[in-house]
Amino acid sequence: MSTWVKEYGKKLCTPDQAVGVVKSGDWIIYSYAANTLPVLDMALAKRTPELKDIQLLAGVSMRPHAIVKADPRGEHFTWDCVHFSAIDRKYYEMGRAFYVPLRYSEVPRYILENLSHVDVLMVQVSPMDQHGNFNLGPTISHYRASADRAKTVIVEVNEDMPIAHGGYGNYLHVSEVDYIVEGGHTGMPQIPTTPITSVDRQIAQYVLEDLRDGDCIQLGIGAMPNALGQMIAESDLKDLGVHTEMLVDSYVDMWNAGRISCRKKQIDRGRMVYTFAGGTQKLYDFIDNNPQVAGYPVDYTNDRYIASRNDNLVSINNALEIDLSGQVCSETIGPRMISGAGGQLDFVDAAYNSKGGRSFICMESTFTCAEGKQHSRIRPLLTEGAVVTDTRPMVQYVATEYGKVNLKGATTWQRAERLINLAHPDFREELIKEAEKLRIWRRSNK
Numbered sequence: 109m110s111t112w113v114k115e116y117g118k119k120l121c122t123p124d125q126a127v128g129v130v131k132s133g134d135w136i137i138y139s140y141a142a143n144t145l146p147v148l149d150m151a152l153a154k155r156t157p158e159l160k161d162i163q164l165l166a167g168v169s170m171r172p173h174a175i176v177k178a179d180p181r182g183e184h185f186t187w188d189c190v191h192f193s194a195i196d197r198k199y200y201e202m203g204r205a206f207y208v209p210l211r212y213s214e215v216p217r218y219i220l221e222n223l224s225h226v227d228v229l230m231v232q233v234s235p236m237d238q239h240g241n242f243n244l245g246p247t248i249s250h251y252r253a254s255a256d257r258a259k260t261v262i263v264e265v266n267e268d269m270p271i272a273h274g275g276y277g278n279y280l281h282v283s284e285v286d287y288i289v290e291g292g293h294t295g296m297p298q299i300p301t302t303p304i305t306s307v308d309r310q311i312a313q314y315v316l317e318d319l320r321d322g323d324c325i326q327l328g329i330g331a332m333p334n335a336l337g338q339m340i341a342e343s344d345l346k347d348l349g350v351h352t353e354m355l356v357d358s359y360v361d362m363w364n365a366g367r368i369s370c371r372k373k374q375i376d377r378g379r380m381v382y383t384f385a386g387g388t389q390k391l392y393d394f395i396d397n398n399p400q401v402a403g404y405p406v407d408y409t410n411d412r413y414i415a416s417r418n419d420n421l422v423s424i425n426n427a428l429e430i431d432l433s434g435q436v437c438s439e440t441i442g443p444r445m446i447s448g449a450g451g452q453l454d455f456v457d458a459a460y461n462s463k464g465g466r467s468f469i470c471m472e473s474t475f476t477c478a479e480g481k482q483h484s485r486i487r488p489l490l491t492e493g494a495v496v497t498d499t500r501p502m503v504q505y506v507a508t509e510y511g512k513v514n515l516k517g518a519t520t521w522q523r524a525e526r527l528i529n530l531a532h533p534d535f536r537e538e539l540i541k542e543a544e545k546l547r548i549w550r551r552s553n554k
């Protein structure tokens with residue numbers, strides 16, 4: 109029996125024994141994206157009545173949590189989230205979740221330097237290999253920093269987790285783990301691709317026109333960037349590279365269609381670089397034991413200097429609204445949290461700083477609310493309480509279904525004119541009147 113198998117045996121315990129280490133007042137690094145903790149979550153939920161003031165650091169939840177069901181009012185566990193998914197948004201609407209305003213690239217440093225204490229890391233892993241390594245599967249993100257900082261490391265083994273190749277930081281070794289829980293076959297969360305609308309296709313078409321063979325792409329979170337991924341798969345582009353934050357199903361389609369080779373990249377040549385992946389089984393099967401994908405910690409993937417070492421880096425991200433001066437809000441509607449800053453600003457910055465790089469902010473020109481009323485996403489001022497995700501000097505191209513414009517170096521009147529031309533025609537007259545009041549409308553504008 110190898111040393112590592114013996115060590116595994118000593119650390120193996122039941123879920124209840126493992127969560128027994130948690131005490132009131134602890135900070136726990138908890139589930140993130142496809143790294144869910146179905147078994148430890150159930151065990152911890154059973155301890156709800158006896159625990160107080162537990163801080164859970166989580167994000168981009170892809171499965172609902174037993175501890176939220178056991179504590180719907182948040183009297184025992186606080187949900188501190190670095191990015192909201194639709195599930196986290198529900199917790200927030202219940203008054204149950206809080207946001208940590210951060211650029212995603214900064215999360216490892218936040219864990220290492222800004223949290224007063226990190227008591228426990230709970231992380232899902234694939235089964236141990238013969239060298240004593242537990243692979244982190246599709247979520248590398250901030251787990252290396254978390255293991256470095258946490259006083260206690262608990263792993264939950266999922267037999268269904270793919271083995272993801274990486275640059276560094278994609279394994280934990282049994283020697284640094286305190287408790288091992290065997291979760292059996294708990295599957296991977298399945299996130300279906302959102303159907304592509306005709307408006308998504310129109311917007312994506314404007315970006316597609318600007319893509320060139322050999323570009324290195326980053327597609328952001330949400331429906332629209334993934335529509336573009338589908339359209340790239342159907343195009344005749346070739347030798348695309350990938351240096352991104354989130355890997356989704358459309359990258360598999362682009363790969364299978366022969367659009368991606370990563371051969372023109374300046375770093376990680378031949379490899380699709382990402383920090384977390386979420387999608388359907390097709391994506392997890394693609395990652396499994398595939399040396400052409402490389403998972404890295406987020407302070408590598410999203411670092412502007414590292415990402416922009418790739419020439420022709422093109423970032424394509426979605427937004428919720430933009431004001432006439434070019435300030436972009438992608439995370440709130442007024443004061444109401446929708447998602448988070450994520451890696452949007454990281455990649456807007458990195459793409460612009462890459463030789464030949466370009467950054468695109470894309471959005472449908474309108475939003476139809478539950479009452480059936482249409483609202484313009486291009487607004488004179490951002491909705492009161494909205495936060496600025498990308499400051500106006502950072503923003504380069506903006507696209508809606510009415511076209512695309514470049515805001516870099518544009519004056520305030522040029523910005524107003526260009527953005528009003530991207531608005532739905534029903535709102536343009538009103539926007540011009542407001543621009544006049546804001547003194548950003550030039551009489552000869554059209």
Ligand SMILES: CC(=O)SCCNC(=O)CCNC(=O)[C@H](O)C(C)(C)COP(=O)(O)OP(=O)(O)OC[C@H]1O[C@@H](n2cnc3c(N)ncnc32)[C@H](O)[C@@H]1OP(=O)(O)O
Nearest residue numbers: 327328329330331353354426427438447449450451452475
């Ligand atoms: C991932 C990478 O590789 S890097 C960086 C990418 N990261 C980012 O860009 C971070 C910021 N961006 C985001 O989080 C996303 O792109 C978003 C939120 C802008 C768009 O994401 P999508 O999933 O396409 O958004 P969607 O249109 O489904 O809207 C999300 C929610 O906001 C609501 N919403 C959207 N616009 C409005 C609006 N104008 N008014 C009210 N509600 C709105 C929707 O109804 C939906 O709510 P629900 O799911 O609770 O019912």
Ligand SMILES: CCCC(=O)O
Nearest residue numbers: 191212329450451452
């Ligand atoms: C933080 C993960 C998601 C995003 O960047 O949008």
